[in-house]
Amino acid sequence: MESNVEVTVRVxxxxxxxxxxxxxxxxxxxxxxxxxxxxxxxxxxxxxRLLDEKGVRRFINLYVGDxxxxxxxxxxxxxxGGELLTIVPAIAGx
Amino acid sequence: MSLVVLVGAxxxxxxxxxxxxxxxxxxxxxxxxxxxxxxxxxRQILFGDADVGRPKLDAFADALQRxxxxxxxxxxxxxxxPSTAMALxxxxxxxxxATDNFASRFLLADACALAGMPVIxxxxxxxxxTVMAVSARGRxxxxxxxxxxxxxxxxxxxxxxxAGPVCGVAGAIAADRALRVLAGRxxxxxxxxxxxxxxxxxxRSVAVRARPACPLCRDAPTIHDLDxxxxxxxxCEL
Numbered sequence: 368m369e370s371n372v373e374v375t376v377r378v379x380x381x382x383x384x385x386x387x388x389x390x391x392x393x394x395x396x397x398x399x400x401x402x403x404x405x406x407x408x409x410x411x412x413x414x415x416r417l418l419d420e421k422g423v424r425r426f427i428n429l430y431v432g433d434x435x436x437x438x439x440x441x442x443x444x445x446x447x448g449g450e451l452l453t454i455v456p457a458i459a460g461x
Numbered sequence: 462m463s464l465v466v467l468v469g470a471x472x473x474x475x476x477x478x479x480x481x482x483x484x485x486x487x488x489x490x491x492x493x494x495x496x497x498x499x500x501x502x503x504r505q506i507l508f509g510d511a512d513v514g515r516p517k518l519d520a521f522a523d524a525l526q527r528x529x530x531x532x533x534x535x536x537x538x539x540x541x542x543p544s545t546a547m548a549l550x551x552x553x554x555x556x557x558x559a560t561d562n563f564a565s566r567f568l569l570a571d572a573c574a575l576a577g578m579p580v581i582x583x584x585x586x587x588x589x590x591t592v593m594a595v596s597a598r599g600r601x602x603x604x605x606x607x608x609x610x611x612x613x614x615x616x617x618x619x620x621x622x623x624a625g626p627v628c629g630v631a632g633a634i635a636a637d638r639a640l641r642v643l644a645g646r647x648x649x650x651x652x653x654x655x656x657x658x659x660x661x662x663x664x665r666s667v668a669v670r671a672r673p674a675c676p677l678c679r680d681a682p683t684i685h686d687l688d689x690x691x692x693x694x695x696x697c698e699l
Contacts, residue, residue, distance in 0.1 A: 390660060426608070426609055457610065458584045
């Protein structure tokens with residue numbers, strides 16, 4: 368059953384090829400993991416860019432509001448709705 | 462005399478150097494190994510058409526000295542390498558990491574932590590810039606946030622491209638952080654990463670916390686040296 372909890376996901380430039388160029392998208396889920404699963408349905412390919420078999424990729428950071436999910440409950444972090452989920456990837460250009 | 466070490470004389474290094482020299486920084490040590498290319502000119506704003514083909518360091522020093530003759534510019538020819546990194550940063554009040562690859566970024570993070578030296582990591586790809594300051598205490602550090610580099614198969618900087626003004630923002634913020642370090646106000650800027658989105662004009666700062674398992678800055682760290690095996694070349698973004 369689709370979650371009633373909706374959040375806004377801030378999409379970094381490298382992933383916008385998967386979101387039709389959108390810098391923010393909506394997604395549903397009661398946890399961060401559910402939101403990513405919903406993102407994958409709406410924007411196929413996103414999940415693989417964010418997660419590997421161990422969890423969040425080591426060069427990706429996910430924030431709920433201003434808090435790194437590492438210091439919350441990780442992918443199990445619960446969402447109430449209305450939060451901003453920010454993806455911060457490592458970049459190296461100079 | 463306060464020495465700022467700037468690693469990377471490119472799109473971030475140029476605006477950072479201008480801001481630092483204009484602010485009165487007395488000495489800059491600049492490291493790079495590239496030559497100026499036409500494709501650099503939109504963002505590497507110390508260079509002009511006549512510099513194409515010249516070593517970046519020479520063109521960089523000439524342009525900076527013309528504008529700011531009171532800033533001493535010392536040149537370090539070559540990239541930061543495990544064998545040269547400690548000498549490169551020796552004596553610095555603060556280091557600016559304006560490099561174009563992950564191997565150099567992790568190397569500078571480690572070298573500065575081992576030397577107890579503050580470092581500003583500044584990066585830009587496409588429309589995104591990030592800047593993170595790390596204090597001499599080294600905690601939280603770059604490895605707290607980014608545990609590893611992206612793997613093979615990712616687009617590199619040359620193919621991904623970068624908007625010139627986005628590099629300018631990254632360079633300006635990096636210089637701001639460096640000046641605050643020099644002013645003894647490093648605590649104002651550590652523990653956060655600034656991100657700038659050049660398409661939406663959104664500038665944000667999000668908190669970075671010390672990761673308990675961080676191999677570089679935890680109480681019993683596992684990184685004690687600059688083992689070359691740890692700094693293999695990687696591509697530049699996810």
